[in-house]
Amino acid sequence: MTVSLRPITVENWPECVELKPGPDQNGFVAPNAVSLAQAHFEPWWEPYGIYVDDRMVGFIMYGYWPQASLPAYYGDFEAPQGVICILRFMVDANHQRQGYGRAALAQTIERCRQRPGVRAVHLSYEPSNSVAAALYASLGFRPTGRILDGEVETWLDL
Ligand SMILES: CC(C)(COP(=O)(O)OP(=O)(O)OC[C@H]1O[C@@H](n2cnc3c(N)ncnc32)[C@H](O)[C@@H]1OP(=O)(O)O)[C@@H](O)C(=O)NCCC(=O)NCCS
Known part of the structure; x- marks a missing residue:
């Protein structure tokens, strides 16, 4: 069994939008269809399927904050460089x-570490979201003390 990240493409996006968290977790993450629309219009985001062997089981999207100014709906958020x-x-x-989330997050961090x-x-x-909080803390993320849009902000220094 191998966990890997593969880009979302014209071939696999329908599979991606079918993936759903549990009914008690809907408030924790936007629907994948919304995330893919966002990645289309905000091209600095990179959407990936989390694969176990050849089956997509999850989704992760990350990216650099853009150097140019953010769209107005980001409010006065200052994008860190x-x-x-x-x-x-x-x-x-x-x-x-089953360990897939932890493996995918660890791989994402490693990919970030390798970018100059x-x-x-x-x-x-x-x-x-105590499950996410514990997972992030175990991988070294530390709360900054700031709340962003009602969410706890955390950083991992590389
Ligand atoms: C957060 C999430 C991605 C974790 O994915 P996952 O594949 O279940 O994670 P893993 O199997 O790798 O488990 C990671 C750890 O969380 C624990 N965990 C996972 N689900 C749990 C649950 N429902 N209750 C208690 N602990 C849980 C695991 O036991 C494991 O702990 P350990 O590694 O210390 O033993 C998944 O719960 C999820 O999709 N949640 C809804 C969306 C969400 O909250 N996303 C994060 C938004 S910030």
């Missing part, structure tokens, strides 16, 4: 608790 943001991360409810000029990885999560 040299920082990669993991904007979305989910494993389908039918495939959770990246100094940190940034993400945020709902305060009630």
